[in-house]
Amino acid sequence: MQQLTGLDAAFLALETTNSTGHVGGVCLLDPADAPKPLDLALLTDTLAQRLPLVPVLRRKLLEVPLGLDQPYWIDDPDFDIEYHIREVGLPTPGSQAQLTEQLARLHARPLDRRRPLWEMYLISGLADGMVAVYTKVHHAAIDGVSGAELLTVLLDLSPEGRKLPPAEDFVAAKPPGSLTLMARAAARLAWRPVQTVQLAGEFVKKVPSMAPLVSPFIGEILGLNRGDGSVIPTTLGLAPSTPFNKKITPHRRVAFRSVSLADVKTVKNAFGTSVNDVVMAMCAGALRHWLIDHDALPASALNAMIPVSVRDEAAKGKLGNRVSAMLAALPTNLDDPEQRLAVVHEATKIAKAQQAVIPQGLVDDISDFAPPALTARAARVVFATGMMHRLPPFNITISNVPGPNVPVYLAGARMLAQYPLSVILDGQGLNITLVGYLGQLHFGLVACRELVPDIDTLAGYLIDELNLLLKAAAAKG
Structure with missing residues (x-):
C-alpha cells in the first residue's frame, strides 16, 4: 500500500x-x-x-x-x-x-x-x-x-x-x-496545527530567496528586453485571449510531426541558444501562423507553461509526480523568426531564474496539506465559475520529455517513433509535448476538437517554422 x-x-x-x-x-x-x-x-x-x-x-x-x-x-x-x-x-x-x-x-x-x-x-x-x-x-x-x-x-x-526473473504468483495484499x-487520517489531521507552524516558518525563511519574483526593481524578471530598448511584459497570470483558451468539450483531436534533431541543433549552434529554445521558437511561429489564419492573433506575447522535472537521484525509478513549472513569454506577436528565437532565449533564461527560487519542498508540502475533500471542492468551484477559461494563467503547455537515444524494441518489433499525448483542461484547450528518440524530435499535439479543429494544419506549421530558422541559420553562416 x-x-x-x-x-x-x-x-x-x-x-x-x-x-x-x-x-x-x-x-x-x-x-x-x-x-x-x-x-x-x-x-x-x-x-x-x-x-x-x-x-x-x-x-x-x-x-x-x-x-x-x-x-x-x-x-x-x-x-x-x-x-x-x-x-x-x-x-x-x-x-x-x-x-x-x-x-x-x-x-x-x-x-x-x-x-x-x-x-x-x-x-x-x-x-x-x-x-x-x-x-x-x-x-x-x-x-x-x-x-x-x-x-x-x-x-x-x-x-x-531480455531474460527476466521468474515471476511469482501475484497475491494481493489485504487492504x-x-x-x-x-x-x-485522524492522526494526520491532529498533526495539521504543527504542520501549519512548520510551513509558515519555512515560508518566512524562503521569502528572501523569493524576492526576485516580487521586487519592483527587477524589470528583467517581469519583462523581456527586445534588444531595442523596449520591453515585452510577461504579465504572469494575465494570459491574452486566444481561441483555444476557452471552455473545452469532451472531444479531442490529435496530430503528430517529427523533425530532425540535427536540424534543430544547426539552428541552436548558429544562434547560440539551446535545443529547447529552438523548440519554443518553432511553437511560437506555428501558433502565430495559426492565430493569423483565424484572425485571432493577440497584440501581446502568449504565456507558455513549461513543466520542469525536479526528480533527483533518490526519486529515480519511482513513479508519481516530481514536477515543478516555469512560465515563459512566447513571442507570437513578433513577425521575424530570428527575433522570436532571440526573445525565447531570453524568456527561458528569466523563467529558469524565476523557477529556481521557488523551493520545491515547500510546494510539495503545501499541495499535500489540503485534504482531498477540500481540494475537490475547490476544483469544482473553479471549473463551475469558469475561472480557468475566463482568466487563464497561461495559454499553452509545452513539454519536452526525454526519450531513449538507442534503438529499442517492444515485443520484438522495432520502435520507429514515439508520440506523446498529454492533458488539456478548461482554459487550456491545446497542449504540445515532444519526445526525443534516435536523432529525431517527435511532437504530439492534443486539443479540444471544437476549439482547434484543424490541429494537423497547426502541426504542419511547426515544420514550416523550423525551415525558416534553418534558412536564417544558413544566411548567418
Missing part, C-alpha cells in the same frame, strides 16, 4: 465531465524483423512478464472515507490484464489521419477508477505493415520523466528481448479497513 502525495491526488481532482487526467503515448513499430508476429496474445504475455517490475500497474485507488486524507494505491485482488490490453484494427492500409482520429477517440475516454488506472491498445492495419501501441496512464501515477522510465521497463534493446484509514 502506498499513499498518494498531494500533487499526485491533485490530478484526480482536475477530472471533470470534459477533462481527463491521464497522459498517453503511441509507439509506432516495425514488426518486419520481429522473431514472432506481434499480436494481442504476444503483447499481453510480454507485459504480464514485466508487471512485477511496475507494481502500480496492478494497483487501484482506495479512497479515504469523507475525503479526509490523500487516497492510497492498493493491490487489486481482481486484477485482469486482459481488461487493460485491447486491440483496434484500422481499415488496411490505414493512414496517419485514420490513426490520429482513432487515437483522439481513445484518448478522450476516461479511465475507470475502480480498476488500475491504465490501458494499452494494439492498433493494426497501418500502411507498410506497421503497427502502433497506444498506452495511457493516469497522471496521478506518473509524470513525464517517470513515464519515460516506465517505458524503459517495457522496452528492450534487442528483438530477442486496510475503513476504521484503519480513519485512524490514519
Whole structure:
C-alpha cells in the first residue's frame, strides 16, 4: 500500500465531465524483423512478464472515507490484464489521419477508477505493415520523466528481448479497513496545527530567496528586453485571449510531426541558444501562423507553461509526480523568426531564474496539506465559475520529455517513433509535448476538437517554422 502525495491526488481532482487526467503515448513499430508476429496474445504475455517490475500497474485507488486524507494505491485482488490490453484494427492500409482520429477517440475516454488506472491498445492495419501501441496512464501515477522510465521497463534493446526473473504468483495484499484509514487520517489531521507552524516558518525563511519574483526593481524578471530598448511584459497570470483558451468539450483531436534533431541543433549552434529554445521558437511561429489564419492573433506575447522535472537521484525509478513549472513569454506577436528565437532565449533564461527560487519542498508540502475533500471542492468551484477559461494563467503547455537515444524494441518489433499525448483542461484547450528518440524530435499535439479543429494544419506549421530558422541559420553562416 502506498499513499498518494498531494500533487499526485491533485490530478484526480482536475477530472471533470470534459477533462481527463491521464497522459498517453503511441509507439509506432516495425514488426518486419520481429522473431514472432506481434499480436494481442504476444503483447499481453510480454507485459504480464514485466508487471512485477511496475507494481502500480496492478494497483487501484482506495479512497479515504469523507475525503479526509490523500487516497492510497492498493493491490487489486481482481486484477485482469486482459481488461487493460485491447486491440483496434484500422481499415488496411490505414493512414496517419485514420490513426490520429482513432487515437483522439481513445484518448478522450476516461479511465475507470475502480480498476488500475491504465490501458494499452494494439492498433493494426497501418500502411507498410506497421503497427502502433497506444498506452495511457493516469497522471496521478506518473509524470513525464517517470513515464519515460516506465517505458524503459517495457522496452528492450534487442528483438530477442531480455531474460527476466521468474515471476511469482501475484497475491494481493489485504487492504486496510475503513476504521484503519480513519485512524490514519485522524492522526494526520491532529498533526495539521504543527504542520501549519512548520510551513509558515519555512515560508518566512524562503521569502528572501523569493524576492526576485516580487521586487519592483527587477524589470528583467517581469519583462523581456527586445534588444531595442523596449520591453515585452510577461504579465504572469494575465494570459491574452486566444481561441483555444476557452471552455473545452469532451472531444479531442490529435496530430503528430517529427523533425530532425540535427536540424534543430544547426539552428541552436548558429544562434547560440539551446535545443529547447529552438523548440519554443518553432511553437511560437506555428501558433502565430495559426492565430493569423483565424484572425485571432493577440497584440501581446502568449504565456507558455513549461513543466520542469525536479526528480533527483533518490526519486529515480519511482513513479508519481516530481514536477515543478516555469512560465515563459512566447513571442507570437513578433513577425521575424530570428527575433522570436532571440526573445525565447531570453524568456527561458528569466523563467529558469524565476523557477529556481521557488523551493520545491515547500510546494510539495503545501499541495499535500489540503485534504482531498477540500481540494475537490475547490476544483469544482473553479471549473463551475469558469475561472480557468475566463482568466487563464497561461495559454499553452509545452513539454519536452526525454526519450531513449538507442534503438529499442517492444515485443520484438522495432520502435520507429514515439508520440506523446498529454492533458488539456478548461482554459487550456491545446497542449504540445515532444519526445526525443534516435536523432529525431517527435511532437504530439492534443486539443479540444471544437476549439482547434484543424490541429494537423497547426502541426504542419511547426515544420514550416523550423525551415525558416534553418534558412536564417544558413544566411548567418
